[in-house]
Amino acid sequence: MATEVAIVKCPDYDQAKVDQAVQHGLELIGGLSQFIKPGQKVLLKVNALMDSLPEQAATTHPAVVEAVAKEVIKLGAKCFIGDSPGNATANVMGTMERTGFTRAAKNSGAEILNFQKAWITDIPSPSGNKRIPELKISQAVLDMDAIINLAKLKTHGWTLFTGAIKNLFGTVPGFFKSKYHILAPQPYEFSESLVDILAVVKPVLNIIDGIVGMEGQGPSAGQARTMGALFFSSDAVANDAVCSAAIGYKPFDIDTTKIAHQRGLGIGELDKIEMVGTDLEEVEQRDWQHSATNYNLTRWIPGWLNRFFSPITKLLRIDPEIDQTKCQKCEICLNGCPARTIHNRNGQIVIDLKNCIMCYCCHELCPYKAIKLKRGWLAKLMGIAAPNNDA
Ligand code: SF4
Ligand code: SF4
The missing domain is CATH 3.30.70.20 (Alpha-Beta Plaits)
Structure with missing residues (x-):
């Protein structure tokens, strides 16, 4: 079966509209029951980059998180919401509150998970990466039966674009994230390790929140911009390829997409991806401002x-x-x-x-x-x- 990416239009974060869009997106890719089973522990790996409000568009919108959590729970699985914010000294629960994830958990019946409170497990790099030979991943993530990756569509000053693959960097707890930058100081090397994380964490499903994304100086200091779409795929690489194309990149401009494609972890070539739902041309915005970067x-x-x-x-x-x-x-x-x-x-x-x-x-x-x-x-x-x- 060809790799599929479903594109579903959703004009804003009105909860009823988001619920409907999420249900439709899941149906288009074959139904949630394909990816998770009753009784499983399922983590929604959100983007909780920092202590910011949903309307600032730096984090996954809580309406999307709530909609997905409700579907997971409806299926009889146990649902957790978690991330490790970029600031190593962050008050994680405070960040979860301000970003709206605590409310999403309460409304849906999910539980907030603090990665920083769990053990950290060293996992050997699956690609034999010499710069970062051991990945430090939160045991809270590794204990899950399935990961649903809930990313935000944004530009990024370091990796150009952040979507599904980059979102998994949050499975590395607090202080260890900065170490990655020291050990792999060039963007390409850093992206190699991000792809290692993808190979270890293996999300079963990737949903990218592009209802309102971020352009310009992403991932946190840019401007919110409405695209009005959600993107669904079991393939993180394909989803990133489609979303980066939607904001004016060629998929292989993005190192994580290129490296992951080369390693066979997904499909990064647009002509090999089957797009279902709304046409990409209907939602793409090629004049999306990219981040300052040399x-x-x-x-x-x-x-x-x-x-x-x-x-x-x-x-x-x-x-x-x-x-x-x-x-x-x-x-x-x-x-x-x-x-x-x-x-x-x-x-x-x-x-x-x-x-x-x-x-x-x-x-x-x-x-x-x-x-x-x-x-x-x-x-x-x-x-x-x-x-x-x-x-
Ligand atoms: S530059 Fe920003 S993060 Fe740094 S101390 Fe000033 S306000 Fe805080
Ligand atoms: S290394 Fe430079 S760019 Fe990176 S956090 Fe420090 S001052 Fe900022």
Whole structure:
């Protein structure tokens, strides 16, 4: 059977409309009972990136989570909702409350799961990855019978796009996430490990919330944009291929899609994917603003070379810069910086750029949008985009 992706239109997050769209999407891909069985423990792996409100479009919308949870419970399975937010020192239950996931759990009868409270299990890299030979995955995830991946459609400053595969990074608890950035400092290497996580976690179903996604400086500092669609597939790779195409990328522009396709973990070629439901052309928005990135220029340059030739590469860099007028000195960026290059100097939060690996975790985690991405002179000249938030 060909890999299928179902596209279902849904104009907004009115719960009744979302419930209907979710039911329709599940029917189109053969019914939920194909993927889960009564009595199973099923995790809805949401995107709870940060402590933000649903309308900010940084996290999976709780109406989608509630709709899927109700279907899982209707089938007689036990349903859990969980994620590990990007900020390692986050109050996880507070984040679950603010993002609306606690309400979704209450309304549906699901339970919130705190990955950070569970054991962490070392799993050998299924691809023999030398940079990150052992994946640290929350035992809470590994204890489940089935994972349903509930991702948000967004741009991403580091991996260009975040959908189903990138969403699984949250199965790595708190502090360990920053270690991945140090061990695999280039986007391609980092994506290799994300694909390793996909191979271990093996979601049975992937639903991408594109009712309202994020464009521009995703995954957290961009603008909400309505696409009005939900995407369903048992194949995370195919779902990412379709969603990234819907916002103007070629599927293999996205390393995670390309690597996962090459490894045979799914289908990344659009002409081999059977799309059911609404036509892609009806929902795609090719003028979706992409994130500021020097990714395509510097992706192959090792960090040490980047530093060695810094007078030249500096011109190409896109560096994080703190807007002191917006900074609330919460120190979330400081704690989340894998290179430990953000400091509190006499009450002012500053970035020491010489050790910065351009992972943009700080930009992703700042709840006050106080971190801008500043283009070097050559990056500006070459027209590398930094929409709306350019310093
Ligand atoms: S830049 Fe943002 S995350 Fe960092 S201390 Fe300031 S407000 Fe907090
Ligand atoms: S300063 Fe920001 S972009 Fe640089 S390494 Fe730290 S978190 Fe990453």
